[in-house]
Amino acid sequence: MTKTKRLMGLMALLPAITAQADDGGISFWLPGQFGALAAAPTEPGWSLPLVYYHVSASEGGSKPFPRGGRTTVGLDAKADLLFASPTYTFAEPLLGAQAAVSVVAAVGRSEASVDATLTGPRGRAFSGGTDDSLKGASDVYLLGTLxxxxxxHNFMAYSMGNLPVGAYDPDRLVNTGLGHASMDAGGGYTYFDKTNEFSAVAGMTYNWENTDIDYQNGIDAHLDLSASHFITSQTHLGVVGYVYHQVTGDSGSGATQGDFKSKVSAVGPQAGHFFKVGKELWYANLKGYYEFDAENRAEGWNTWLSLVVPL
Structure with a gap:
């Protein structure tokens, strides 16, 4: 196994964006976070994946969306976040597999505006538009892979959860913390023959209740996809995509819009490049997604610029 292949596998360690609950049509799991060669083993020891993430999305102005302690229509939202994911990959096998653990956190800025607020926090009623912005830190996310x-042929099993310690206030329109705990688990496959790669990672999310608003998100299912071709030994080009689908409804006294199941799909281009810094081989990747077929969820586009730093 080449060092290039092992380092490329670090792209699987991309973090999940901090998000509001499914009551805002946004999930704990950020679709698209697994990328090229997701299941390929990585270089043993410490590494530091860094990710800059930008998202721009909006909801239809005619359908009401539950969001924290309010019901709104006509959301436009943007966010810019920088994630750091210190990762340790063990040299000794576990169950015949290579094990790795990551701690993920982010800082960033989120902003949003709505055309109207139908029901405000604590049951107060409002009308007309409003906006909100917030700079803050995320929850802490823990990721483990085998x-x-x-x-x-490469195979992977993973699990991921969060410690809900980020900035969260149910009265705000935007938050950088989740407001509740979640757990996600799944598996993936990568085919890689040194020239072509194909990766697919599927998983499901369980969400605990957000006690601030008496809202519990349903179970979410997701699939991340990547396919690329190495045009040189250092550069690859390809496509990425994802499918997200909520399989059970939301519940709790705060679920005023019923089960509110959401879904979205996306596709877009990707490019990656290896380059040397001193004696170490670093890796950069740029990918983007255009979303479509959204239901009960904001729809738009997002980009990822990632850098894998071997330590």
Missing amino acids: KWNHGV
Whole structure:
């Protein structure tokens, strides 16, 4: 296994964006966070994946959306976040697999505006538009992976959860903390023959209740996809995509819009490049997604600029 392949596998360690609950049509799991060669083993030891994430999305102005302690229509939202994900990959096998653990956190700025607020926090009623912005830190996310390599075939199992310690206020329109705990788990596959790669990672999310607003999100299912071709030994080009679908409804006294199941799909381009810094091989990747077929969820576009730093 080449060092390029092992380092490329670090792209699987991209973090999940901090988000509001599904009551805002936004999930704990950020679709698209697994990328090229997601299941490929990585270089043992410490590494530092860094990710800049930008998202711009909006909701239709005619459908009411529950959001924290309010019901709104006509949301426009943007966010810019910088994630750091210190990761340790063990040299000794566990269950015949390569094990790795990551601690993920972010800082950033989120902003949003709505055309109207139908029901405000604590039951107060409002009309007319409003906006909000927030600079803050995210929850802390914990990610663990197990990866098995069999020639050109690679397999992965993962689990991810959060400690809800980020900035969160149910009376705000935007937050950088989640407001409740969640757990996600799944598996993935990567085919890689040193020239072409294909990766698919599927998982499901369970959400605990947000006691501030008496709202519990349903179970979410998601699939991240990547396919690319190495045009040189250092550069690859390809496409990425994802499918997200909420399989059970939301519940609790705060779920005023019923089960409010959401879904969205996306596709877009990607490019990656290896380059040397001193004696170490670093990796940069740029990918973007255009969303479509959204239901009960904001729809728009997002970009990821990532840098994998071997330590």
